[in-house]
Amino acid sequence: MIEDLLNLAHEMAVAIVKSNPNLDQHPLMVAELKRRGLAIWDCTLN
Numbered sequence: 001m002i003e004d005l006l007n008l009a010h011e012m013a014v015a016i017v018k019s020n021p022n023l024d025q026h027p028l029m030v031a032e033l034k035r036r037g038l039a040i041w042d043c044t045l046n
Contacts, residue, residue: 009036010037017033
């Protein structure tokens with residue numbers, strides 16, 4: 001279950017990055033993706 005959620009989060013992040021080649025021009029979006037990824041990871045540890 002937890003690994004499924006982590007895999008889904010990873011797949012979603014990869015899809016967003018692949019669909020937006022100019023993502024490096026949007027540092028706030030990148031920061032938000034990282035924050036959400038860490039939040040999902042943190043939830044799995046608790």
